[in-house]
Amino acid sequence: xxxxxxxxxxxxxAATAAQAADFKWASTTDPxxxxxxxxxxxxxxxxxxNVYEGLVRRNQDMAVEPALAVSWEPIGDGEGWRFNLREGVxxxxxxxxxxxxxxxSYERASNEVADTNSWFAPVKEVKIVDDYTIDILTHGxxxxxxxxxxxxxxxxxxxxxxxxxxxxxxxxGNYATLNANGTGAFRVTAREPGLRTVLExxxxxxxxxxxxxxxxxxxxxxxxxxxxAALLSGDVDMINPVPIQDAARLKESDEVExxxxxxxxxxxxxxxxxxxxxxxGGDAGQPNPFKDVRVRQAVAHAINVPAIxxxxxxxxxxxxxQLVSPAMSGYSAAHADRRAxxxxxxxxxxxxxxxxxGFSFGLKCPNDRYLxxxxxxxxxxxxxxxxxxxxxxxxxxVRNYWPELREDNYDMxxxxxxxxxxxxxxxxxxxxxxPNPDKKLGSWNFGGFSNARVxxxxxxxxxxxxxxxRQAMLDEVTQIIQDEQTYVPLYVQPLVWGTxxxxxxTQRPDNFFILRWVNVN
Amino acid sequence: MSDLTQKPAPAxxxxxxxxxxxxxxxxxxxxxxxxxxxxxxxxxxxxLAALFAPWIAPHNPFDPATLNLMNGFTPPGQPNAxxxxxxxxxxxxxxxxxxxxxxxxxxISLFVGISAVLLAMIIGVILGLVAAYVxxxxxxxxxxxxxxxxxxPAILVAMLIFGxxxxxxxxxxxxxxxxxxxxxxxxxxDWVQFARVVRGAxxxxxxxxxxxxxxxxxxxxxxxxxxxILPNVLSPVLVISTISLALAIIAEATxxxxxxxxxxxxxxxxxxxxxxxxxxxxxxxxxLFFPAVTLLAxxxxxxxxxxxxxxxxxxxxx
Numbered sequence: 001x002x003x004x005x006x007x008x009x010x011x012x013x014a015a016t017a018a019q020a021a022d023f024k025w026a027s028t029t030d031p032x033x034x035x036x037x038x039x040x041x042x043x044x045x046x047x048x049x050n051v052y053e054g055l056v057r058r059n060q061d062m063a064v065e066p067a068l069a070v071s072w073e074p075i076g077d078g079e080g081w082r083f084n085l086r087e088g089v090x091x092x093x094x095x096x097x098x099x100x101x102x103x104x105s106y107e108r109a110s111n112e113v114a115d116t117n118s119w120f121a122p123v124k125e126v127k128i129v130d131d132y133t134i135d136i137l138t139h140g141x142x143x144x145x146x147x148x149x150x151x152x153x154x155x156x157x158x159x160x161x162x163x164x165x166x167x168x169x170x171x172x173g174n175y176a177t178l179n180a181n182g183t184g185a186f187r188v189t190a191r192e193p194g195l196r197t198v199l200e201x202x203x204x205x206x207x208x209x210x211x212x213x214x215x216x217x218x219x220x221x222x223x224x225x226x227x228x229a230a231l232l233s234g235d236v237d238m239i240n241p242v243p244i245q246d247a248a249r250l251k252e253s254d255e256v257e258x259x260x261x262x263x264x265x266x267x268x269x270x271x272x273x274x275x276x277x278x279x280x281g282g283d284a285g286q287p288n289p290f291k292d293v294r295v296r297q298a299v300a301h302a303i304n305v306p307a308i309x310x311x312x313x314x315x316x317x318x319x320x321x322q323l324v325s326p327a328m329s330g331y332s333a334a335h336a337d338r339r340a341x342x343x344x345x346x347x348x349x350x351x352x353x354x355x356x357x358g359f360s361f362g363l364k365c366p367n368d369r370y371l372x373x374x375x376x377x378x379x380x381x382x383x384x385x386x387x388x389x390x391x392x393x394x395x396x397x398v399r400n401y402w403p404e405l406r407e408d409n410y411d412m413x414x415x416x417x418x419x420x421x422x423x424x425x426x427x428x429x430x431x432x433x434x435p436n437p438d439k440k441l442g443s444w445n446f447g448g449f450s451n452a453r454v455x456x457x458x459x460x461x462x463x464x465x466x467x468x469x470r471q472a473m474l475d476e477v478t479q480i481i482q483d484e485q486t487y488v489p490l491y492v493q494p495l496v497w498g499t500x501x502x503x504x505x506t507q508r509p510d511n512f513f514i515l516r517w518v519n520v521n
Numbered sequence: 522m523s524d525l526t527q528k529p530a531p532a533x534x535x536x537x538x539x540x541x542x543x544x545x546x547x548x549x550x551x552x553x554x555x556x557x558x559x560x561x562x563x564x565x566x567x568x569l570a571a572l573f574a575p576w577i578a579p580h581n582p583f584d585p586a587t588l589n590l591m592n593g594f595t596p597p598g599q600p601n602a603x604x605x606x607x608x609x610x611x612x613x614x615x616x617x618x619x620x621x622x623x624x625x626x627x628x629i630s631l632f633v634g635i636s637a638v639l640l641a642m643i644i645g646v647i648l649g650l651v652a653a654y655v656x657x658x659x660x661x662x663x664x665x666x667x668x669x670x671x672x673x674p675a676i677l678v679a680m681l682i683f684g685x686x687x688x689x690x691x692x693x694x695x696x697x698x699x700x701x702x703x704x705x706x707x708x709x710x711d712w713v714q715f716a717r718v719v720r721g722a723x724x725x726x727x728x729x730x731x732x733x734x735x736x737x738x739x740x741x742x743x744x745x746x747x748x749x750i751l752p753n754v755l756s757p758v759l760v761i762s763t764i765s766l767a768l769a770i771i772a773e774a775t776x777x778x779x780x781x782x783x784x785x786x787x788x789x790x791x792x793x794x795x796x797x798x799x800x801x802x803x804x805x806x807x808x809l810f811f812p813a814v815t816l817l818a819x820x821x822x823x824x825x826x827x828x829x830x831x832x833x834x835x836x837x838x839x
Binding site for chain 2: 229381385390
C-alpha cells in the first residue's frame, strides 16, 4: 500500500515537472467580457490582446509594429491608409483571415452599440480592395491613425454571425461575451467569469512563439492582501497590482520580484456638468453646485495631493496637472502646475459661489479598479469636509461602477485614464469634447462637459502635421480644461507588478500584461 | 416589597434583598468562578467604553473634517514623522486614531449584536410558544421551516438576506440602511435557536397543572402563553441570548469583513479588521491587531459568560 502510493507520488511529481511552464496570474479586476468591442477598458483590452490581434500591435517599447497587416501606406494626399494584410493567418477555430473579417470588425467595433466606436471617429469609409488589401479612408489627413488602432481587434465574421454575435452587447452579453475566437497567440479554453479563465497556446499562430507557456490561468483576486499571500506561497506566479504598501517589503523577499514603473494612467475626479440637481446625500434634489466653475475650482484647491502621495501611495506616484502624464506626447509643459492645496482659497471660492455653508453630495468610487482607489476616495471625503462640503462615499466593484456612471448615478466620481494612443489628443476625444454618438466623440465624458472651442480644436489637432502648431493647440485645450476645471487631475498612478523570481516578463506602461513575452524558468 | 420599607432599617432576622441575592446559589456559583468574574469584568469595561465612546475617545473618527491624512500610519505611541502627533494605538491609512475607531466601532458592533439578538429573541420566542401551544400543522410548519434553515450556515442566510435587501433599497439610502439591514439579516438567521428551545420547554410546561388551571378558569390562549408559560421558559432563553450575542457580534464582524456590512465611513470592528488586513504584509500591524484583539476579548468573554450561565442555571449540574 505504502509502496503503491509513493509510486503514484512519483508519477505526480514527474507530471508537474513536465508542466513546468504552467503559468498562473492574478489581478484585482476580472475582464468584464471577452468581447473586444463591448467594453473599452484596460482590463478587457489588456487581457484580450493575448487572444485577439489588430492590424498593428505595440511591441515591448510601445512602438507600433505589423501584426495582421504586414505593411501600410498613406493613400493619396491624406485621404486615408491602405493596409496590406498578412496571408495564411487562421483564427482559433481554423477559418481563414481575410479582408472580409477586417471590414466586419470595423462595422462591429464602430457600431453605435460598441464601446469602442469613438476610435473610428476619423474614419469615413472602409473598402475592400482584394482579399488581402483594405483601404481605410479618413475624413481628413490623420497621421497618427495606424498607431491609434492597436487595440482594434479583428474578429472572425463567420464565427460571429453563426453565433448571433454580429454586434457587441455590453449590457446583456451574447456568445462573444463568454467565448473568443481570435488570431492571437493564445486561445481561451475555459472561461468562468469572476472565477478563472484558462488560456492555451494557439498551435496555428502565424508568429514565432517567444514564450514557454503550456497553459496559463488567470484568477481575479479582489483582496490585495490575498493576492500577495498567493504570490508568496507560490499559488500564482504573477500578480498585478502589488498593493503599494507591500512593495517595499516584497522587494526584500528572495522568492518574488517587484517590477515597478510609471503607468500612463492619470487618476482624476469628475463632475456632472449637465445634471440640474444633486442625486445623493443630504442635499439630494437641490440644484447641482458643480455647474459653477468656482465650486469645481474649490474642490481642486481642497485636495491635498502631496499628502495622498506621501501616505496612501507611499511616495510611489507623481502629481498630475492635466489629463496625461509628462511621458505622453503632446503633454503641455506650459501647464505643468496643478492648483495648489489651499483650504482658505477653496473656502473663499465656495463663499463666492454662494455655498459658504457647504452642501452634501454623493461621491462614487470603484474599490477594485485603481491602486488604493477606495482609500483615496476616503481621503478626498475628509479633505472636502475640511472646506465644509460633505461627501457621502459609495464604493463598489468596477463591474457595477461603469453602469452607474453611464446612468449618471453620481454627483462626483473617480476616474483613471490611460491614453491608448500615448498621446494627449486621446483624453480630449474621450473625456472632454461634447458627447456626440453620431460622430463617436466624448464617449467617456460622463458629465457632459461641453466647450465650443475644444470641439473646434479637436479635429484640427487630429489633422495637424506640424508638431509645433499641434502642441500650441493642445496647450490651448489644456488651458481651457484647467480654467474650467473640467476634471480635477490628482496623480499619475504607479505600476507595480510582482512575480515569482523564476518568471521573466515585460511590463508595458499601458499596464497590459502580454503573455507571449513571459518565460518561466 | 412594601413590608420591607415599613419595617425599621436593621432587621437582623431577615436579610435585605441584596444580601439574599448574595447568598443565593446563583451568586455563590458566580463568586466561586474566577472565569465568570473576569469575563463579566471584561464585558462591563468594553460595554461602558463603547457606551461612553464620545467622552473617552480622543477624537470622533466619523467626522471626516477632523482627520489629517498626514497622520496616516503613525505607529502606536510614537510621534508621527510629519505632524509630531502621538496616538496611543497608532493610526490607520486615513490618519484615524485606532483607539477612537475601536471605541466607535465597538458601539456599532454591540448595537448591531444586541439589536439582532433582541429581534431574533422576539421572533423566536413568539414562534416557539405558538408552535408548542397551538400544535398541529402550525407547529409542523414553523418547526420544519426552522429545521430547513438550520441546515444552512447562519452566515450564508444572513448574506442572502443582506443581498436581497440591498437589491431592494434605493441606492441613495443604502448607506443609512446598511446597519438596519445588517440587524435584520443576523436576526433572521438566528431566530431558530430561540424557537426550538422555547418550544421544547413550553411543550413540558403546557401540560402542567397551573396551565390546566388557567385554562379551566377560562383564560384565553394569549394570556396563558405569554403570562403563564413564558416566564417559566425564560431561563434557557437567557442562556441562548447570551451565547447568541457572541455569535451575532462575530456574524456582524464577518459580514463587515467580507465588505457587505457596515459602510467604510462608519466602520464596525469587522470593517476595521478588513481595512487592517490590507496592511498585514507591509508592517502596519497595529491597524489589524488592536481591533482584532478587541473583537476577540468581546466575543470570548460574552461566550464564557454564556457558558457559565448555562451551567449555573442547569439544575442537573449543580
